[in-house]
Amino acid sequence: MNPEQSSSAGTRRDFLRTTAAAAALAAPTIVPASVFGAAAPSNRITLGCIGLGNQGYPVMQRFLENEQCQVLAVCDVNRGSDGYKNEGQLLGREPAREAVEKHYGKSKSGGGYKGCDAYNDFREILARGDIDAVVIAAPDHWHSTMTVQACEAGKDVYCEKPLGLTIADQQAMVRAVREHNRVLQTGSHERSNPNVRKVVELVRSGAIGKVKRVVANVGRHNMIGPGPGWQPMPVPEGFDYDMWLGPAPTAPYHQDRCLYRFRFNYDYAGGQVTNFGAHSLDIAQWGLGMDDSGPVEVESIYAEFLPKGSLFNAATFTHFRCKYPGGVSLECVTGEPSVRCVFEGTEGLVRIDNQGREFVTIPSDLKSDRFGDDVPEVYASNDDHQRNFIDCVKSRTKPAAPVEVGHRSATVCHIGNIALRLGKKLKWDPQAERFVGSEAANNMLSRPVRESWKPSAV
Ligand SMILES: NC(=O)c1ccc[n+]([C@@H]2O[C@H](COP(=O)([O-])OP(=O)(O)OC[C@H]3O[C@@H](n4cnc5c(N)ncnc54)[C@H](O)[C@@H]3O)[C@@H](O)[C@H]2O)c1
The missing domain is CATH 3.30.360.10 (Dihydrodipicolinate Reductase; domain 2)
Structure with a gap:
């Protein structure tokens, strides 16, 4: 079975495709042709970003630049502060939400943009049926727990390196990805x-x-x-x-x-x-x-x-x-x-x-x-590790760093x-x-x- 069909992610995209097609049949002059283009909502991979610090923030920005996906939610246990790697840099949940809203507010014409949700508990992102994949850039001791739960919830995963805190943690991640037919990209960007x-x-x-x-x-x-x-x-x-x-x-x-x-x-x-x-x-x-x-x-x-x-x-x-x-x-x-x-x-x-x-x-x-x-x-992955992940989520193929x-x-x-x-x-x-x-x-x-x-x- 195509893994997409078995997941909440696949269900959401299938639903959108069906709805758009039905709308086009009912009122073909109103629905723009771009609905069926590569960046149509039904094709865009929806993301929740978990951990918005030194690495999570720039990685999220790479996803923001990609029209094939959309960041719907962010999650960090830090509401927002300095104290990160680079002096004076403000990171965490609220700075990330603001950056997402600024980006889409500017780039999405037509005024239909509803904003980005911000959470303290990543399980609220996993519970959302409208989110296809999560980006995990929390510290290493969280990678396995978050990945396993994300796979169980039917999400694909971009998880920062090192894959896990321990070898046993990582074995659990491999099992979860396989059992739930998920796409996982490790953040080892040298592979791209x-x-x-x-x-x-x-x-x-x-x-x-x-x-x-x-x-x-x-x-x-x-x-x-x-x-x-x-x-x-x-x-x-x-x-x-x-x-x-x-x-x-x-x-x-x-x-x-x-x-x-x-x-x-x-x-x-x-x-x-x-x-x-x-x-x-x-x-x-x-x-x-x-x-x-x-x-x-x-x-x-x-x-x-x-x-x-x-x-x-x-x-x-x-x-x-x-x-x-x-x-x-x-x-x-x-x-x-x-x-x-x-x-x-x-x-x-x-x-x-x-x-x-x-x-x-x-x-x-x-x-x-x-x-x-x-x-x-x-x-061969061409210089953009995050884009490779999104492409593989769509094609249900192995990414550069599975x-x-x-x-x-x-x-x-x-x-x-x-x-x-x-x-x-x-x-x-x-x-x-x-x-x-x-x-x-x-x-x-x-x-x-x-x-x-x-x-x-x-
Ligand atoms: N690929 C790379 O080149 C690269 C570079 C730097 C870091 N990393 C990896 O990224 C991960 C994060 O490192 P960092 O330097 O960004 O650390 P960081 O401390 O700057 O950022 C981690 C963020 O995760 C948040 N967080 C912690 N627990 C959380 C939870 N339960 N839910 C939501 N958010 C939570 C923290 O509050 C913090 O904002 C590490 O695994 C690290 O190895 C990868």
């Missing part, structure tokens, strides 16, 4: 970057010979939170802290726990290993053709942590090494921030910068004429973090998705979920 694709094609076609080593960089911590003895702060007005914590353990409020800075605390994220690693390790996995598998070994080489009792407990400096079948090694290091990923082969090297703007090869002629005979087919890809790439980040935290060398079985011979490591594949957010409780 033609430069990165060219690098992957070069590597996979054998242009650098046999791959020996890959280096994937992650950045240093760009903020340092309070040290041992830090004191809780009062929760700001307009910020629903309990709903921010959600499935994570109860903890006293401090501003450095939440907006943007959550990524440096293992309760909500995985430090720069999952933050930047979800980009650089994703490119490594793609180049190595490992989207349905992964390394077989992971070894902690070096990790630095802030003093015990600091609010930020994620490693500040990291180096771990993975081994892939066939002996290729992958070094994930806190390294040169301008370089994202380097592939080294027996006959050359290719290096891509951290913005994916350019790549360098040694020897330099690799760029133009050193493709092997057997150029592999690599998914849930399985997001899961496999983030798994490399998670097993790296587990090795770093245990200070160990571990064997990993990528098919069973378990460590071999380490119960301590296997116990870190999942995390306890707060009672009220256990799947059985919601």
